[in-house]
Amino acid sequence: MKIFSKEQIYKGDKLTAERQNISSTDLMERAGTQIFNWLHMRMQGAQVPIHVFCGIGNNGGDGLVIARHLITHGYNVKTYVVNCSDKRSKDFLINYDRIKNVTKEWPTLLKCEEDFPGIKPEDIIVDGVFGIGLNRPVDDWVKALFVHFRKTKAFTLSIDIPSGLYTDKPVEDENAVVQAGFTLSFASPKLVFFLPETAKYTAQWEVLDIGLDQEFLLTTQAEAELIGKHEVLPNYIPRDKFAHKGEFGHAMVIGGSYGKIGAVTLASRAVLSAGAGLVSAYVPKCGYLPLQTSFPEAMVITDRNDETIGNIDFNIKPTVIAFGVGTGQEQETTKAFEAFLKTNNSPLVIDADGLNILSKHKQLLELLPESPTVITPHPKELERLIGSWADDFDKLTKVKAFSKKHNLVIVVKGAHTITVFDEKLYVNSTGNPGMATAGSGDVLTGIITGLISQGYHPLVASIFGVYLHGRSADIAVADFGYQSLMASHIIEYLGKAFIDLFVKPEPRQQQESEKNAKTSNKKSRK
Known part of the structure; x- marks a missing residue:
């Protein structure tokens, strides 16, 4: 709309x-x-x-x-x-x-x-x-x-x-x-x-x-578009009967540090749940056992360091790479990220500490690949990147300028997450206050990464991913309520969010669905 x-x-x-x-x-x-x-x-x-x-x-x-x-x-x-x-x-x-x-x-x-x-x-x-x-x-x-x-x-x-x-x-x-x-x-x-x-x-x-x-x-x-089911459905890529996992890309999630391997686990699970064919997690050595035992579908590559990312080195060619979830901002990690950017040509999704590193070392923005890089900041991360703003209109003006200057798809997370690219705004209509919970942002990073892996353009993947992220939470919250909703529930209900794309509501249900989509209740998203 x-x-x-x-x-x-x-x-x-x-x-x-x-x-x-x-x-x-x-x-x-x-x-x-x-x-x-x-x-x-x-x-x-x-x-x-x-x-x-x-x-x-x-x-x-x-x-x-x-x-x-x-x-x-x-x-x-x-x-x-x-x-x-x-x-x-x-x-x-x-x-x-x-x-x-x-x-x-x-x-x-x-x-x-x-x-x-x-x-x-x-x-x-x-x-x-x-x-x-x-x-x-x-x-x-x-x-x-x-x-x-x-x-x-x-x-x-x-x-x-x-x-x-x-x-x-x-x-x-x-x-x-x-x-x-x-x-x-x-x-x-x-x-x-x-x-x-x-x-x-x-x-x-x-x-x-x-x-x-x-x-x-x-x-x-x-100047802007409100994103609902009817807006995202035309972008859906159906699967052929004879499709195989190699056709849906090999995504990589680089992140984690001692005590924060869960962020990589959530993001990697979301990558596959969003439809990627393969996912590899690049983590410090301390993350090998947790990932292999809790998420057997992932392949794991370990850094030479035990507790932090210090030397990003792998011999595969990922379709898309997500960086930043749970990495920390150690000096060695920052240097490894800079060295990685100098040689990387794969599309990128950057979140969390990846954004914090960029905000401290803005020269690294010049090393991003030609394909639009997706960044997914929450308000404080955004402020560190673009500076403070006087009001919401000033914020959006600065986000548009930052996006254009650095060729970024910027996912401004919030109650109505707004995706910004090429001076246009895409306002999401799904989601609820239960999403204000640890790991929700890691899941969003994984969903967007998984969609890019399948061939979606980074902008489309961001708009579609934000919608699915919120819709999955909307379906899940009916079972768990706002207070008990967890990030892992969003992953578990992602399949239902995909199925919901093709469910035609009954007339009364449709009326209520449209009413809910047009309701400006306060929602939060990490």
Whole structure:
């Protein structure tokens, strides 16, 4: 699913009006009606008080459309106009006249805190104050209105985006943003629904189809894409009946140190579970027995050192190499990594201490192979690589620049892991808080490595691997719960995640699945 910028959405609205020979007022009617239908289907005429707050722009016009339909269908509605400016949009004024034709109770004009209505916790608030066009701080009394919303504890439904939230810059004052229980977004979700600093302003969201021009939707290149089953399935490479293990590559995992051989074991297991034909683990001598006994499917090559990696030397030609899980950052290990990079031509996936070594010795970035190298940093590892950032937008700008400069696929791990390459963002939709557990990142490294081994491009392998990693955890968490989910469970359920790609949900299940995929609950991933 494409995630359009506000400029692209404005363009889509304009093109739709031109190509479908409709007015902007008609398009507003279409949008407001869709939200009314969403509410009507769930409320079925229930007489819960509904408070519709409308700004004086197009978002407010949407609110007036919703209020008018609620009134004509017999709902208990109170409509308010938040008079935050002397300027009114044309479509707002048209819909203001229309609502006056269906009720004797005209919208109440709010101009200051003394005008705020009483709202009970069991009431419903519909927030149509500001839309995506907001480009200035809100007035103090409007900020007080948003605080009033929160204090009432009433369920709040926002139109398109929570009022006060910008689409392209950080929040300046959290009290100046509506805290939405649900947001109904037109045509496309907004990138801010997935960023750590701004996702908290809407607990859940859903996209409504308002009939934008299909050619625009299909041909416009979005700044970001939300990755779900439908996005990854076309990239799946099926297996031939007569296939053999040699066709799926020989991956190598280089890592481990005394007390951290488990990281290599997890990554190596994930490599094979993701579909690689063969996997070799290159570890210090202390890792030989643990790996051979706990994971017999792996071949093991040992370093000359007993407890750390000190001399990376092997006589095979791996299809892809993962480096860094559990290695430590000893001086000897750093030198071995540098020597290895000078001669290596295999595609690379670098994680954990491999990233920490790169952050301390950035000249090593110039030694990476021509094929895009995949790096999988968590926030602190990312900060060591690219420096600190002022906010999430600044972070993404720096990640894009770093990716382009060094030809890297950067997997920015988090609740909504974002894969960055060639200045485009791929936002993952799977995963849950149970993934905040030791070894989860090692498993992700192994999955991506295993996919590259089979011939997936590093970018595709990263996007697909992140999705499978999260989907496996989503399936596993039903059996283990958040607290008891372990990294090894993600590996064990990876097969079910693959099978799930081809399972068509029942209509009700599909509805719930889409709802879950569009839910911006706080999730964590190591």
